[in-house]
Amino acid sequence: AGKSQHNEDQACCEVVFVEQRPSPRGSGELDGGRKGFYFHYWALFDGHAGSGAAVMASERLHLHICEQLRELVGILQDPSPPPHGELPNDALPRFHLEKAVSHESLVIGAIENAFKHMDDQIEQERATQHLAGGCCALAAIYLMGKFYVANAGDSRAIIIRNGEIIPMSREFTPETERQRLQFLALLRPELLGKEFTPLEFPRRIQPKELGKKMLYRDQSMNGWAYKKIEEDDLKFPLIFGEGKKARMMATIGVTRGLGDHDLKVFSSNIRIKPFLSCFPEVRVYDLTQYEHCPDDVLVLGTDGLWDVTNDKEVAAVVMEVLTSYEPNDPCRYTMVAQELVLRSRGVLKERGWRLPNDKLGSGDDISVFVIPLGGPGNYT
């Protein structure tokens, strides 16, 4: 890449055994071995301001997911609905207004909390381990017939099935999370340190425009309206810029991820972390609901890939490369990933890395997983 001296992307791919926690009374082990299940795991971590957080997350996130799932081994292997809690023995068998909770939503909760524990661990160990920076995290977990795709940041996952594109994540940026960030700024104005205004404006306002009209929008609005410019509106907007150039507090272009506990606004004491969320959005894809052929894949990519290409172009490359190999050649998925990276990077010419259309290549770190959903590499 060109943006940073070293590659700040990290990746991890594991098969993890989730072993049931030993029962305090020693029961449930009559069959000799302990109960448990496996999950398959792939994850990409796009680091910024150093690779420390990304490296640690790539080494540990799957262990945190495993730890959260250990609590659930017995429950997930039991087809009856999960119990709400440990009921007292003399409790009524039925409560009014009980809410059904699915096995799937327990797995989602486990993954969400694993991200939180990962973020807490980075916070605790950042001083002793010299962990710098933060990272986006995108993880795919295959468990009991379903893919759980968890995304916190601006990486992106899509499924390509029979040529059709199914988005498996959305990006979390100052633009997509504007209303959450503005709402927080409104309720906790002290977090803005008198430097920022929670309102969004389409451009910087000049002091001599005081009293004139200007377009704005606040945490409740999706549209824009005019307002009279007041003294407070001359502060820098919490969210500013558009597309890849959008920044929160003029500092960061991604609003979810792990780490960044020490990140501050340039030459100030204003902390960024209170505005960042470490919680992923988890989407579920039930592999048993569809027939899959060897050309159906799940693609995970960091923003280095998606900045210069789109879903359709990626799907076209996947098709092109896969059909040039035998369907049972295990290397064909690796070749797709390699081709996707090479095409997004471009070719080194006199005026830098160039794409086939002569536009500039990604310039950012590029990482890709291509995961087969059917065919020889399937998980049943």
Next chain:
Amino acid sequence: AGKSQHNEDQACCEVVFVEQRPSPRGSGELDGGRKGFYFHYWALFDGHAGSGAAVMASERLHLHICEQLRELVGILQDPSPPPHGELPNDALPRFHLEKAVSHESLVIGAIENAFKHMDDQIEQERATQHLAGGCCALAAIYLMGKFYVANAGDSRAIIIRNGEIIPMSREFTPETERQRLQFLALLRPELLGKEFTPLEFPRRIQPKELGKKMLYRDQSMNGWAYKKIEEDDLKFPLIFGEGKKARMMATIGVTRGLGDHDLKVFSSNIRIKPFLSCFPEVRVYDLTQYEHCPDDVLVLGTDGLWDVTNDKEVAAVVMEVLTSYEPNDPCRYTMVAQELVLRSRGVLKERGWRLPNDKLGSGDDISVFVIPLGGPGNYT
């Protein structure tokens, strides 16, 4: 209806002329008349705890929309992009990082602010006008080739085009807005008055369960996880119940709308209003992007309709009734609306109002607009 003694639904249908505000310098009127444009307007207001707010909103919301749009007459009639503000004469012609704002997003902003002003007016006049209760508001505005559908509450709008269903709104309830409400409760715990916990549990917890495990989720989670029950968890959950029975603070089943300024939790001083939003979500449908036939319609309905029927069944009734009339019969859309209301109410039998499948009829007030998108009643 059966739920309340009187019908608390209100409706309004108007053609409104938006006249440009007279210029302070008297310019721009050389052609004798003032500039302006028309918009078509249909709206449903589903009142609760009295019809006062619904009645006032049905009489005034379109006037507030008109008032907001008056500021924009010149801008909307000018095909060039809206100006960001009144630039000082000596300003640089171009700013860095200017954000493009569309005409469409100015109309959305105008509608959003009109809802806010309507809510403020209800607040100001509720004492002198004896306005009781609150209401959901669903409005469709046809303006310059586009439909703007604004929804605050649990009414619902769909377009049926060539048999295909296009949702034009989503419902705002304690379940769909759970994370916004929990986030507010977390940041402003004083609003819970020591009576409620921001956490959601799938059922009430008994005091003797203290220290045991229980499923929960907080403002950051979509999934569920187990936690050890603490003293604070014995409070009543902010969000409780499922589906039509879901309530915020055990009081209200809808989380956006107008009015409700005096609403409190039963036999307490805890106010509900800080959690309610009066801002609508506005969706846009560009009528010029498609060819429409006389059977294509926009259907607006209060929850009395949607509680006992779904999008597909409504589309089937629309088709069935429309095809039984001549395509140029102007009564056919009215007949569809009547049929939708009658079928949702059911037929009075010994055991109450019954639907054809012998289930209970809606029991709630039912209001429906059926608006043709093409054919003899079109708006060009």
